[in-house]
Amino acid sequence: MQLEEARIVQHTEVQGGYRLLVMDAPGIAPQVKPGQFVHLKVPHLGEALLRRPFSIFKAGEGRLSILYKSIGQGTNTMKYLQPGESLDLIGPLGNGFPIPAEDTLPALVAGGYGMAALYLAARTAPVRGLAFFGGRKSDDILCVDEFEALGWEVRIATDDGTRGKKGLVTAVLDEWIGQKGPAVVPEFFACGPNPMLKAVADRAAAGGWKAWVSVDRNMCCGVGACLTCVQKIRTPDGGWTWHRVCREGPVFESREVVWDE
Amino acid sequence: MNNTMTNEIDLSVNIGGIRMKTPVMVASGTFGYGPEYADLIDFNQLGAIVVKGICLEGTKGNPTPRTVEVTSGLINAIGLQNPGVEGFVRNYMPFLRQFDVPVIVNIWGKTVEEYEEVAARFDQVEGVAGLEVNVSCPNIKEGRGLFGTNPDMFRRVLSAVRTRTRLTLIPKLAPDLSHIGSFAKAAEECGADALSLINSIPAMAIDVETRRPKLGNVTGGLSGPAIRPIAVKLVWEAAKAVKIPMIGIGGIMNANDALEFMIAGASAVAIGTANFTDPGTAMKVTAGIRSYMERHSLTHIKQVVGTVKT
Numbered sequence: 001m002q003l004e005e006a007r008i009v010q011h012t013e014v015q016g017g018y019r020l021l022v023m024d025a026p027g028i029a030p031q032v033k034p035g036q037f038v039h040l041k042v043p044h045l046g047e048a049l050l051r052r053p054f055s056i057f058k059a060g061e062g063r064l065s066i067l068y069k070s071i072g073q074g075t076n077t078m079k080y081l082q083p084g085e086s087l088d089l090i091g092p093l094g095n096g097f098p099i100p101a102e103d104t105l106p107a108l109v110a111g112g113y114g115m116a117a118l119y120l121a122a123r124t125a126p127v128r129g130l131a132f133f134g135g136r137k138s139d140d141i142l143c144v145d146e147f148e149a150l151g152w153e154v155r156i157a158t159d160d161g162t163r164g165k166k167g168l169v170t171a172v173l174d175e176w177i178g179q180k181g182p183a184v185v186p187e188f189f190a191c192g193p194n195p196m197l198k199a200v201a202d203r204a205a206a207g208g209w210k211a212w213v214s215v216d217r218n219m220c221c222g223v224g225a226c227l228t229c230v231q232k233i234r235t236p237d238g239g240w241t242w243h244r245v246c247r248e249g250p251v252f253e254s255r256e257v258v259w260d261e
Numbered sequence: 262m263n264n265t266m267t268n269e270i271d272l273s274v275n276i277g278g279i280r281m282k283t284p285v286m287v288a289s290g291t292f293g294y295g296p297e298y299a300d301l302i303d304f305n306q307l308g309a310i311v312v313k314g315i316c317l318e319g320t321k322g323n324p325t326p327r328t329v330e331v332t333s334g335l336i337n338a339i340g341l342q343n344p345g346v347e348g349f350v351r352n353y354m355p356f357l358r359q360f361d362v363p364v365i366v367n368i369w370g371k372t373v374e375e376y377e378e379v380a381a382r383f384d385q386v387e388g389v390a391g392l393e394v395n396v397s398c399p400n401i402k403e404g405r406g407l408f409g410t411n412p413d414m415f416r417r418v419l420s421a422v423r424t425r426t427r428l429t430l431i432p433k434l435a436p437d438l439s440h441i442g443s444f445a446k447a448a449e450e451c452g453a454d455a456l457s458l459i460n461s462i463p464a465m466a467i468d469v470e471t472r473r474p475k476l477g478n479v480t481g482g483l484s485g486p487a488i489r490p491i492a493v494k495l496v497w498e499a500a501k502a503v504k505i506p507m508i509g510i511g512g513i514m515n516a517n518d519a520l521e522f523m524i525a526g527a528s529a530v531a532i533g534t535a536n537f538t539d540p541g542t543a544m545k546v547t548a549g550i551r552s553y554m555e556r557h558s559l560t561h562i563k564q565v566v567g568t569v570k571t
């Protein structure tokens with residue numbers, strides 16, 4: 001983890017309000033593990049003080065990129081960032097995804113920016129498996145070509161049926177679970193809205209499989225100091241304790257998570 | 262390292278017996294227990310580290326969401342989640358002892374007896390320089406309501422704590438007192454060595470679409486630049502009432518903000534919310550104070566403190 005003044009080298013519109021921001025960050029980039037994030041200080045944000053967390057989409061050759069959607073004050077202001085400007089980053093942060101266990105078939109499940117958050121995991125996984133992508137409409141489905149280029153089979157669902165199957169991502173997921181045959185033991189890696197994570201956790205629990213979920217929580221410090229981003233995690237004695245999503249997370253084994261919020 | 266020219270400027274302060282290299286500290290609750298920021302900044306350049314509030318047995322704190330960003334500030338309702346005295350001493354003190362920086366422990370309790378017990382325990386702990394007594398947290402019922410704003414309880418807590426520790430005792434005053442001077446005076450009479458002010462200010466934010474409070478705890482405490490002018494005024498008033506040194510806190514983002522507090526009468530300052538924006542704020546504030554002094558041909562920070570021309 002370190003502070004770095006990164007320099008923007010590319011900033012382009014992707015689709016559906018998503019933008020790709022590529023930065024020179026020679027300090028942070030070589031340290032990145034799949035599923036980690038950076039805490040970004042948005043310039044020109046006036047009276048808004050807090051940094052914003054973004055999953056690291058790609059990292060390599062001294063560069064970092066994020067894929068973000070404009071949804072509020074900070075991300076709307078980010079739209080106007082220009083190549084050449086510097087950005088103050090803290091990273092890489094969080095624990096990241098583990099390497100898929102041997103004898104399992106990795107299954108990625110993503111909604112929204114989850115597709116970006118899972119890309120590095122897809123690239124480094126020793127075995128290619130399936131990737132299940134969900135969104136409201138076709139514009140929300142990102143990076144399919146890139147996952148396919150890595151050798152992943154991508155299955156898609158959209159709420160309005162404009163791409164892939166009509167419905168939630170769980171529709172394509174359940175279809176596959178029903179067909180896959182008992183010899184295939186999936187291990188899930190999921191990032192997206194919390195209800196989606198819970199749905200994946202339920203399926204993993206029912207099948208007796210492992211699921212790793214990357215939890216989204218509002219953040220403040222991003223480094224574990226303020227205790228804003230806490231998530232209830234089960235303890236061996238049957239109780240629970242808070243874990244900091246920015247420090248002990250954002251990735252948790254789904255059976256540990258208490259899904260009550 | 263300092264260069265020879267800036268070496269002539271003396272930034273060191275003595276806050277109720279605690280010697281600090283610079284008057285710029287980090288505030289309780291915004292710096293965790295230390296390790297969180299260890300990769301990012303050099304602790305030896307801080308005036309002191311004030312750790313997150315500790316009570317006797319520890320507590321889980323409030324439900325989420327625990328913070329919300331507002332105009333020029335932040336409302337927090339963490340609820341003083343902490344590992345308790347034992348947990349803190351075991352898990353964090355060995356780490357904190359490695360640095361050449363005073364450690365001040367922020368303490369609180371639900372009863373006078375708990376405050377006393379916590380103070381007594383820390384009195385025995387190697388490496389603790391002082392106790393900041395939180396009688397002003399807006400996020401627990403017992404905090405402000407009982408101890409921080411009731412003059413009798415305030416005196417009882419502080420006198421009790423004083424009898425149980427030789428450590429530097431720094432009450433942290435509640436911010437919304439109409440008579441901050443008399444509370445400051447009371448603290449001094451009870452044996453306080455210094456004062457911290459201010460804590461975050463009771464506040465609330467509502468989501469107009471859902472009509473729900475934005476915090477799990479409904480209300481919280483406002484911090485950040487939004488509260489700074491209020492804090493400066495309270496420090497100025499308290500400074501007139503007492504002789505003990507004051508630690509000015511509230512929305513400090515840069516050296517000018519810090520200087521405002523010092524000119525109003527604070528001998529030191531603590532950086533809170535700004536740590537979230539930029540973990541290097543404290544160092545930048547120290548550097549900025551140094552260049553201010555250079556610019557004004559001052560050699561000792563004492564030449565700044567309490568010099569407001571009114």
Ligand SMILES: Cc1cc2nc3c(=O)[nH]c(=O)nc-3n(C[C@H](O)[C@H](O)[C@H](O)COP(=O)(O)OP(=O)(O)OC[C@H]3O[C@@H](n4cnc5c(N)ncnc54)[C@H](O)[C@@H]3O)c2cc1C
Binds near residue numbers: 067
């Ligand atoms: C670990 C992690 C990884 C993320 N990765 C990505 C990513 O790769 N791409 C992407 O588009 N988005 C990502 N997000 C969500 C992104 O952080 C939010 O969209 C962003 O903070 C919204 O800021 P805003 O100012 O535009 O919105 P506002 O709603 O105006 O923000 C107000 C405040 O709430 C906080 N906040 C709001 N929404 C979120 C949220 N969902 N999570 C955390 N804090 C929030 C902001 O930090 C800010 O303090 C990630 C979130 C987390 C926790």
Ligand SMILES: Cc1cc2nc3c(=O)[nH]c(=O)nc-3n(C[C@H](O)[C@H](O)[C@H](O)COP(=O)(O)O)c2cc1C
Binds near residue numbers: 461
């Ligand atoms: C997230 C958060 C947690 C805090 N926790 C504590 C605490 O445990 N004890 C305490 O005395 N003050 C606590 N404070 C108050 C700060 O120490 C400080 O007094 C206040 O935030 C005003 O300073 P600032 O505007 O620079 O943040 C907390 C503040 C924040 C923002």
Ligand code: FES
Binds near residue numbers: 224228229230247
């Ligand atoms: S955001 Fe501060 S502890 Fe996680």
